[in-house]
Amino acid sequence: MNVRRRMITVVSAYAVFAAAVMVWAPTVGSTDISLSKAFDRSIPWDQNVDAQIFFVARLPRVLSGAIVGASLASAGVVLQAMLRNPLATPFTLGVSAGAALGAMIAIAIGLDLGAMGVSSVPIASFAGSLVAIAIVYFLASSQKRGLSTNVLLLAGVTLNSFFSALILFVQYMADFTQSFRAVRWLMGDLDVGSYSPILAAIPFIVAAFAVFAILPRTLNLLTMGENVAAARGVEVIRAQRWAFLSASLATGAAVSLGGPIGFIGIVVPHLVRLMVGSDHRIVLPAATLFGAAFTVLCDLTARTIMAPMELPVGIITALIGGPFFLWLLVKKS
């Protein structure tokens, strides 16, 4: 089978799976709702509980889960290929730590600003991620020969620990309710409660995905080494710059929307690679779709398993993702 046909078959299979999950997920939850009533336009909106549960509580959750999952999984694929490091995650380069620091500061000082229906915490965390991206980028490109992946990696890891220390400091200075909120934020939460934060994140994620769309062939060459890629006509520095910026932008937007939900960015790419091979023309779209479905399913578990209590989605992604990944590793070897 040629690559193109295989690509179409595999990617459409993943697309069908992701679409099925996204259609099914809003129909289940901790309460039973009647779908016919939810879509019944003749009942006034303020009296239609089923419609409100479907459109106000569940649909924004499923959408934000899909967006966050797709962004983190694809950013993971791109960064692993670009850094030629299978352990790279969207959180390796300090972006999520920057986002977390922004969120922590907003929570601790009780920052109260809002724009377009988005509250201060997502805004501050996105600003934090941009600061982190800028710092890492300028550190890594300060050398004359352009972006150095080694410096990028080291700068990212160092920035991560530095920001983590600042996060601990901010948390320690905050009072109990604030530090509890801060810790809770770090576990991830997709109950966004309205469409505005989703709409605010979409432009950045669309921009990042537009760059991802032209990257796969370059990523295939980059994984063989910078020299090989350069010999085949890849403008290595430019490609790396775009890969880093787009992956970081997607991560920053995703984290500000749902918090730093762990494991998606590392488990999903590897899982998909184990299933479909290593050609990024297939891996990147497949991981994007699978990441969306995986996150929506994890959030579904989080909101139903202990109802009326809610489990943080980050705990579910870790509990499901970790062992499943280990099992696949053992099975494959």
Next chain:
Amino acid sequence: MFFVMIFVIFVVSFQAQRPQRIISLVPALTEMLFAIGAGPQVVAVSSFDEYPPEATKLPRVGALLDPDTERIISLTPDLVVTYGSQVDLQAQMKRAAITTFDYRHGGLAHIMTTMRELGARTGHVAEAETAATGIEVRIAAVRARVAGKPRPRVLLVFGREPRSLRNIYVSAGRGFLHDMLEAAGGQDVFADADRESIQATTEHILARAPDVILELRSENIPDESALREELGPWGRLASVPAVRNKRVILLTGQAVTVPGPRVADGIERMAKALHP
């Protein structure tokens, strides 16, 4: 003469046992100490104490997570009020031969029990009895006033991300907030969850359809427009009876959030909000 001497010895020894230098690391118990007349014996408080005003003038020696053991010992206390989970501090106090009073938050009745216990420990039995009974009488009066009235189903919110419907923390089937609401003639919509609090999702709030949403805040809201903006996001849950009937109510001040002697104020205000 003999009996008088016995009496004098008894009084003197009782006085000697009565702690003269108390340090309180729990704001709710600082309030209780002042309410039962043990205020003059308090020599230091926690970093979060804001009430009564006299307490704010005292030295501060850390709090739940960061008690300053060195300062505590240097102030030579003879009684340290600690929270139950501060086991390291309790062990250190024991080594320094300083007695501790270990407390944990409980239900509403636990507030009065604790006040009486503190009275016995600090030599203010009668005053503690008067203060505790006073609160009990006021609570009983509220109960009597709301008895027989229909009990609205209430969502009692004590934490929420500003200007959004995210991270909503509500009182559940246990603890003093739940007891306060019940005394004020309300019915907790999450009473079936056997916990002090849960994070409520928008789905649960819509499904449980509370008649009243009562939101508690320690700090005050500056003006009307800020209040409207604070409560605005609830408008998204249009099918909730509380939202439809404009019964989303914000109560501010520590009386409604601190499990101390001001709890009767809190209950009276809750009752007024629920049964105007």
